[in-house]
Amino acid sequence: MSHPLLAELATLLPANALVTAADKLAPRLLDQRKRMQGQTLGLALPSSTAEVVQIVQACRRHGVVIVPQGGNTGLVGGATPMQANSLIVGSDKLNRIRALDPAGYTLTAEAGCILDDIRTAAESADRLFPLWLGSSGSARLGGLVGTNAGGLQVQRYGNTRELVLGIEAVLADGRIYQGLHTLRKRNAGYDLKQLFIGAEGTLGFVTAATLRLFPAERSEAVALVALPDPEAVLALFAQAKAQLGEVLTAFEMIDAEALRIMAKHFPSIAQPFSPIPPCAALIALSGGEAEQVLNERLAELLIAAGHEDAALAQDGSQAKALWALREHIPAAQTREGPSIKHDLALPISAIPAFVRAARAALAEQLPEARPVVFGHMGDGNLHFNLGWPRREDFEQAEARANALLFDLTLAHGGDLSAEHGIGRLRLAEADARHDPVERALMREIKATLDPDGVFNPGVLV
Ligand SMILES: Cc1cc2nc3c(=O)[nH]c(=O)nc-3n(C[C@H](O)[C@H](O)[C@H](O)COP(=O)(O)OP(=O)(O)OC[C@H]3O[C@@H](n4cnc5c(N)ncnc54)[C@H](O)[C@@H]3O)c2cc1C
Structure with missing residues (x-):
């Protein structure tokens, strides 16, 4: 343990809360799509909000950046540490259900709870927590909040943003934002919890959230x-x-x-x-x-x-x-071969015109691409993916396909990410294509909450 941060953390945390062995770190360093190979000083696994505070303060003292990580199932590389001078903070041990109120239809869980376990806890009280994704068996609450995850039941219940009533998070200066309200109606100015939802770990480390429950479905x-x-x-x-x-x-x-x-x-x-x-x-x-x-x-x-x-x-x-x-x-796409993936947001009524225009443009400009089009039509969210026959020129084809499809998406009133987020993967495109005022406001919020760039540099903003 050569780095002074690791030496200090070893004195602050229980023995099994600090991981530096290369074989244990390896799966944490590769993103879900196996496109980004990261690097890090180590992995800290806090068991309490107080331990998260200690980790954040220690990282600040040593000038080490923090990459929050949940189940590492995110699809835009937001949980992959790309700087050697980084510490992964995993939520694995923050895994308690803190409160379950069937009469009030709320559940408060820590950031490391796995989505399937939250759904099961709600079921045990004859209630439904409706968030449901292909990764429900691995994704953790902090990651779901961090990405504002969507999934298969958004049509009726909304995405994570609509399912969270309160947030507890550790800020870059070590303060705890205590916004763990269970209130459905709270009219007290800016809705600060929403800042942390979809923030992709750039504004703080979410330690717990209070969630809305619904009547069980029969x-x-x-x-x-x-x-x-x-x-x-x-x-x-x-x-x-x-x-x-x-x-x-x-x-x-x-x-x-x-x-x-x-x-x-x-x-x-x-x-x-x-x-x-x-x-x-x-x-x-x-x-x-x-x-x-x-x-x-x-x-x-x-x-x-x-x-x-x-x-x-x-x-x-x-x-x-x-x-x-x-x-x-x-x-099936993975088995078929390389594929260029898109998570497009579109006005629902523009989807047919968009699909036609995109197919026609691809047939002309990238005729080898095989569109595989599916998705949450009722939410205005298309996974407009393209099978590509070879690995050799995949990156060039991807760049051309992205330019073509993002141009068309924006022309149809849509946007380049519906549920996966910006992460590292779409950062350059967000900077190039989104409203400059919106991008500037995001940078200003980031600078206010995290002036020294402790949390997840290179992601989202
Ligand atoms: C098979 C499969 C199906 C999927 N289906 C869907 C789908 O239908 N809809 C959808 O929206 N997504 C889907 N995803 C993407 C992914 O599962 C979600 O984005 C999920 O929310 C990520 O959770 P995670 O715990 O794995 O987060 P991670 O991948 O670990 O992290 C994701 C982001 O959140 C941040 N983060 C993690 N924990 C915290 C924390 N405690 N505090 C602050 N920030 C944090 C990370 O820094 C990172 O930026 C799918 C992924 C797979 C592999």
């Missing part, structure tokens, strides 16, 4: 509908929202190429349509009603919309299989 109805084009998907979405109201939990779009690679790489996940249709919509309803009631409401929608030939899940295992078809698309 049933689900799921259908996959074959459709001729994105215009038909949009029309069905508009009708579903009007006819179903609150019980509409998810509305996902899946294109033919996504279904084709699913059939190729996951043949055990049954596909209801043959031949593969140009487009499909996955519609999910959930609520406290009996399953039959939800199934009837979904069937009524499909009849009213003229889509009687849709595949309507008859039981829980069929519903799971339809969801699996949607959830395994990223894995």
Whole structure:
């Protein structure tokens, strides 16, 4: 332990709270997409807010920067330390559920709690915490808050920003921001907790959050509908929202190429349509009603919309299989080969025009790219990914595809990240394409809360 920070931390923290062994650090240094290889002095694993304060103060004294890390499942490299002079602060041991109030519909959890465990704790009190992502088994609350995670039920319940009532965070000067309110209504000026949500670890270390809970859901109805084009998907979405109201939990779009690679790489996940249709919509309803009631409401929608030939899940295992078809698309893409990924935000009604324009522009300018288009259509969030045939010129193709798709996205009133964030991956593009006043305000907020740049330099701002 040569660095003086490590020597000091060794005196401040319990023995197992400081990790420097190369093999233990290795998985913490590689980002989820295996595109960034980081470096660090070590990993600190505090068990309490007081220990986080001590770590932050020690890092300041030694001029070492802090990279907050949760489950390391983020997709934009925000949790990867790229400076040798850095310390990863992991939330793993901050893993207590501090309070659960079923009558008040709130749960307070520490930053290291894994999303699945939070959902299970809520379930144990007959309540629902609705955040649900492909990474629910690994992502931790501090990371979910840090990225303002979205996922599969935003359509109904909103993203993390809408699910958090209060935040506790350790600031760069070692003060604790005690904003762990459980209040639904609190009108007291600037909503400071929102600053930490989506801040990607740049303004402080989130140690705990109070979350909104909802009544437990007792049933689900799921259908996959074959459709001729994105215009038909949009029309069905508009009708579903009007006819179903609150019980509409998810509305996902899946294109033919996504279904084709699913059939190729996951043949055990049954596909209801043959031949593969140009487009499909996955519609999910959930609520406290009996399953039959939800199934009837979904069937009524499909009849009213003229889509009687849709595949309507008859039981829980069929519903799971339809969801699996949607959830395994990223894995199918990995098996298919290199892919250029985009997490685009678009006005919902602009999605069909955008998809057409993007396909046409790609066919002309990057004809080897194979669009795999899917995503949370009902949230205005498309994962417009591109399969690319080779590794050799992947980076050049990616740069061209990004320029083309981001230009088109902005021209359609959209933005370059809907749920994954900016991180390191999209920093240059955010600086180049976002409103300069917005970027300047973010830098000014960062300079106010973290004047010496202790937290996550090179990420977001
Ligand atoms: C299979 C898969 C599916 C996914 N699906 C979705 C999806 O549907 N929707 C979606 O939005 N994302 C999705 N993601 C991305 C990812 O899971 C989320 O971004 C998640 O919120 C990250 O949580 P984490 O604990 O892994 O955070 P990390 O990756 O460890 O960190 C993410 C960011 O948060 C910061 N951070 C971490 N902990 C703290 C803390 N205590 N205080 C302050 N800042 C902190 C980090 O510095 C970093 O900038 C998916 C990822 C995978 C691998």
